[in-house]
Structure formats: C-alpha cells, structure tokens
Amino acid sequence: xxxxxxxxxxxxxxxKVVSKKITELHLCQSCAEQQQIPSLGDLSLSAILQSxxxxxxxxxxxxxxxxxxxxxxxxxxxxxxxxxxxCPADYNAFRAxxxxxxxxxxxxxxxxxxxxxxxxxxxxxxxxxDLRQQLRQAVQVEAFEEAARLRDLIRKKDTANEPG
Amino acid sequence: xxxxxxxxSTGEWxxxxxxxxxxxxxTRIRLARNHAAFPFTCRASSQQKTEIEHMVRERLARLERxxxxxxxxxxxxxxxxxxxxxxxxxxxxxxxxxxxxRAVAVDSRESISLMINEEDHLRIQVMRSGLALDEAWQxxxxxxxxxxxxxxxxxSDEFGYLTACPTNVGTGMRASVMLHLPALGLTKxxxxxxxxxQKINLVVRGLYGEGSRASGDFYQISNQVTLGKSESAxxxxxxxxxxxxxxxxxxxxxxxxxxxxxxxxDRVARALGTLQSATMMTSEETMELLSSVRLGVNxxxxxxxxxxxxxxxxxxxxPAHLQKLMGTQLDGEERNAARARYLRTRLREGGPxxx
Numbered sequence: 287x288x289x290x291x292x293x294x295x296x297x298x299x300x301x302k303v304v305s306k307k308i309t310e311l312h313l314c315q316s317c318a319e320q321q322q323i324p325s326l327g328d329l330s331l332s333a334i335l336q337s338x339x340x341x342x343x344x345x346x347x348x349x350x351x352x353x354x355x356x357x358x359x360x361x362x363x364x365x366x367x368x369x370x371x372x373c374p375a376d377y378n379a380f381r382a383x384x385x386x387x388x389x390x391x392x393x394x395x396x397x398x399x400x401x402x403x404x405x406x407x408x409x410x411x412x413x414x415x416d417l418r419q420q421l422r423q424a425v426q427v428e429a430f431e432e433a434a435r436l437r438d439l440i441r442k443k444d445t446a447n448e449p450g
Numbered sequence: 451x452x453x454x455x456x457x458x459s460t461g462e463w464x465x466x467x468x469x470x471x472x473x474x475x476x477t478r479i480r481l482a483r484n485h486a487a488f489p490f491t492c493r494a495s496s497q498q499k500t501e502i503e504h505m506v507r508e509r510l511a512r513l514e515r516x517x518x519x520x521x522x523x524x525x526x527x528x529x530x531x532x533x534x535x536x537x538x539x540x541x542x543x544x545x546x547x548x549x550x551x552r553a554v555a556v557d558s559r560e561s562i563s564l565m566i567n568e569e570d571h572l573r574i575q576v577m578r579s580g581l582a583l584d585e586a587w588q589x590x591x592x593x594x595x596x597x598x599x600x601x602x603x604x605x606s607d608e609f610g611y612l613t614a615c616p617t618n619v620g621t622g623m624r625a626s627v628m629l630h631l632p633a634l635g636l637t638k639x640x641x642x643x644x645x646x647x648q649k650i651n652l653v654v655r656g657l658y659g660e661g662s663r664a665s666g667d668f669y670q671i672s673n674q675v676t677l678g679k680s681e682s683a684x685x686x687x688x689x690x691x692x693x694x695x696x697x698x699x700x701x702x703x704x705x706x707x708x709x710x711x712x713x714x715x716d717r718v719a720r721a722l723g724t725l726q727s728a729t730m731m732t733s734e735e736t737m738e739l740l741s742s743v744r745l746g747v748n749x750x751x752x753x754x755x756x757x758x759x760x761x762x763x764x765x766x767x768x769p770a771h772l773q774k775l776m777g778t779q780l781d782g783e784e785r786n787a788a789r790a791r792y793l794r795t796r797l798r799e800g801g802p803x804x805x
Binding site: 358360368369370371372373374377384387388391393394395397398399400401402404406408411414415419422425444 | 484486487488489490492493495497498569591594595598599602603604605606607608609610611612613614615616617619620621623674675676677678679680681682683
C-alpha cells in the first residue's frame with residue numbers, strides 16, 4: 287500500500303473513530319510525522335495509562351508531587367512520568383495517587399481471585415526489600431564493610447525463611 | 451534448547467488441531483508475578499537482576515511436577531535469535547529489546563514459557579492450539595502453584611498480585627485468544643464487532659503485538675481488567691465473547707459462499723497461484739494471501755493444502771525465521787526474494803491445486 291500523500295510505502299495506518307465516524311489514513315513515516323499522527327508506541331497501553339494518570343490525579347498532584355517511596359526511593363512524579371512503579375511497597379506509599387487510576391482502569395480497588403497458599407508476613411518481605419536497598423546504596427558509595435555486613439544479614443534472613 | 455534446533459518445527463499451539471480451529475488459532479494466558487523482596491525490574495540494579503535470574507533459575511530446577519524446561523539467556527542471544535523467539539511468541543518484544551540480565555525458560559512443546567526480568571520479575575505464559583481457555587488456565591494455575599512454593603510472591607490482600615504496572619495488578623492475568631476473521635473482514639462487519647467489544651472492556655489487537663494493524667485478518671482479543679474480577683469470571687467473559695464472534699465469522703463464511711462463491715473461489719485461487727509463482731514477496735503480502743488460502747482450506751475450496759502447512763508458512767515467512775532457515779542474514783530485497791522462493795518450494799512440494 288502506498289502513502290496517501292506521496293508515493294513511498296505506507297507504514298503508518300491510522301484509524302480514527304470520532305462519534306461513530308471512521309477516518310482511515312495510510313501514510314509513510316515522514317508524512318505521518320508531518321501530520322503529527324501519534325506513532326504506534328504512543329498508542330500503547332502505557333501511553334493510555336499515562337494520559338489517565340494525568341487526567342485523574344491532576345488536582346492531587348500538589349501533595350503527591352512531594353511523595354517518595356521510603357523503601358525504593360521512587361518519587362511519585364517519576365511514576366507519573368513513566369507509568370511504572372518501583373517496588374511492591376509503592377502500592378501503599380502512593381495509595382492516594384493510585385486509587386483513582388485503579389478505579390478508572392479496573393473499576394475496582396480490591397482484589398478478587400487467586401491467593402497464594404504459602405505466604406510470609408508482609409513485614410518480613412518489606413524488611414528484606416529495605417535491606418537490599420541499603421546494600422545497593424552501600425555498594426554505590428563503596429562502603430564495602432557495610433555492604434558485606436548487609437549481604438550476610440540478607441542471606442541469614444532470607445534462608446531463615448527459606449521455603450521448604 | 452537452542453534457537454537453531456527449533457527452526458524447522460513449530461510449537462504445538464500452531465498445529466491447528468485445537469477446538470474451533472477453523473476460526474481460533476490459539477489461546478494464550480499469562481500471569482505477571484514479582485518477588486516480594488526485590489524492587490521491580492525497572493528499578494532493580496544490574497546486580498539485583500542477576501540475583502533474581504539466578505534465584506529463579508535455581509528454583510525452577512527444584513520443581514518436581516513441572517515439565518523439563520530449557521533455559522535461554524536472552525541477554526547473550528544475537529538480535530536475530532531474539533527476534534526469532536518473538537516471532538514464535540515465546541518472548542515479548544519488551545524482553546527482546548530490554549537491557550541487562552534476562553532469560554526465558556521453555557518446555558519442549560513450546561507451550562509453557564517463563565520470562566525472567568521482563569517488566570515483572572516473572573511472566574508465566576501458556577499457549578494452546580484453538581479455543582482452550584480452561585485447559586490453558588489449568589496448566590498455568592498448576593505451574594503457578596508450584597512456583598509459589600519456591601518463590602515469595604509480592605501479594606497483598608487488598609490489591610492482589612503486585613505488578614510494576616497498575617494495569618496488571620490483581621490477578622496479573624491476561625488471557626488472549628487469537629482469531630482468524632477473514633469473512634468478517636470481507637463483509638466489512640469487523641468494525642461493528644470491535645466497537646461492541648470495546649464497550650465491554652475487552653482489548654482487540656492485530657497479530658504481533660500492541661497497536662499494530664491487523665495483518666492477515668488475525669486479531670487478538672484479551673481481557674483488560676485484572677483487579678476486582680476473578681480469573682474464572684474473566685475467562686468466562688472472554689469465552690462467551692469468543693463463542694459469539696466465532697458464530698458471526700461462520701455465518702459470514704456461509705453467506706459469502708452462498709452469495710459470492712465465484713468471487714471467493716477466484717480470490718483463493720489467485721492467492722494460491724501468486725504464492726506458488728511470485729518471485730518477490732513482502733511479509734505483508736504473504737500474510738494477506740495466506741489468509742485467503744487459509745479461508746479457502748477452511749471452507750473446503752482448497753482440498754490439498756493441509757492447514758498445518760498454512761500455519762507453518764505464516765510463521766516461517768517471518769523475517770527472523772526466514773533468515774534462520776536460509777542460514778544467512780538477508781536485507782529487505784533479498785528477504786523478499788528468499789520468501790517467494792521458500793513459499794514456492796513448500797507449496798509445490800505438497801502439490802496443491804485449487805478445486
């Protein structure tokens with residue numbers, strides 16, 4: 287198929303549906319860029335998610351913009367920018383900013399379905415997550431003695447609860 | 451397992467022998483899981499990713515009731531081999547193009563694959579031929595049960611399985627059914643079907659991933675909601691919608707055979723003729739022509755091309771497969787020539803003729 291605006295092969299196929307009226311465009315990459323057609327990547331789930339984040343947490347962002355996860359150090363604004371969370375503890379740390387998004391995407395805020403049979407206390411897992419974060423920082427600043435201590439501690443705590 | 455040994459064959463899910471296989475190509479379910487005591491992949495250091503990879507690998511080896519899994523270090527594979535695994539749907543595009551330590555474990559039938567250090571630490575995937583949501587769920591549920599014995603999953607009572615992207619949180623389950631809908635395409639009813647689907651929160655995509663235009667009339671239908679709806683409720687919803695679409699597609703096939711048989715016969719014969727004789731063939735044209743042939747086989751207009759051959763050709767004419775089959779890297783033009791040559795040989799070997 288050829289580009290509708292020039293003769294190069296069409297690689298961007300854009301279907302627009304506005305109040306039941308469908309418009310199709312078949313363009314080559316450079317014409318598509320000139321027409322400012324969003325690229326394929328822009329139409330992905332994560333892009334849709336990001337536009338949702340923008341729409342639904344706008345009014346809250348004053349307070350949220352200062353939030354940082356105490357466990358992994360991710361800032362709420364970074365999540366807002368990339369649409370990915372940093373660690374399991376973010377679900378609690380960013381609760382106020384996440385709930386409107388969950389409600390919009392899933393129309394629900396509460397899990398229904400499978401539950402793992404073997405579970406460890408959440409506190410234990412968060413502690414390990416914390417220790418791993420400290421270890422990473424220790425390695426970064428070349429505090430090797432501290433790093434070795436943390437590594438042993440993680441090993442001990444991890445194997446103390448080794449599944450069995 | 452080594453991509454070079456896989457190239458002549460296809461995974462079992464592409465054999466075309468599953469339920470409703472005249473319309474449904476395959477069923478896929480994936481679960482997103484994370485280790486509770488590590489940051490998510492995008493926030494993990496290279497060392498932590500290595501640690502996760504080693505841990506998962508070592509624990510996979512401990513599973514007693516899982517099929518033997520072959521482990522591939524994706525970071526060490528060539529770009530061609532990674533593309534090859536994407537074409538076989540064993541790894542995602544994201545895993546192929548990601549950086550840092552990452553891997554995939556696959557069973558010999560290519561029906562189970564476990565991606566490590568994708569967007570989530572663990573992406574478990576099960577593929578089945580035809581419409582087989584229950585069977586796929588049983589397989590993946592059993593695999594997940596075993597994995598939870600050896601890996602501490604990030605889970606909260608409130609939000610379920612915790613994932614890097616909030617669109618997956620809850621069950622972490624995405625079930626997709628890949629449909630071949632040529633008659634709905636020909637009768638221009640496909641848009642209508644999809645508008646109805648969007649209203650009930652199911653996502654439709656073309657073959658080969660997110661956002662791409664459906665080529666060869668292949669469409670994937672998947673659930674969007676993962677929080678607040680149980681796995682079985684989501685599967686029931688998807689099953690019912692698919693039953694309906696299968697029915698529409700079959701009605702459309704009956705209709706075009708009744709009202710425009712000659713035109714359809716001509717379309718199928720031309721498609722087969724072109725595939726058997728062209729000397730240059732793009733990937734896109736191949737998909738479109740094979741789609742017509744597949745329709746012809748399924749409505750009885752072509753009798754001597756086995757459906758497995760058609761399914762094979764869809765996969766084997768993809769760029770990475772073609773290059774591995776030819777044993778050399780090929781640029782665009784060379785690829786089109788090699789593709790045409792390959793199609794001619796394979797379709798003439800079987801000696802098919804249109805009725």
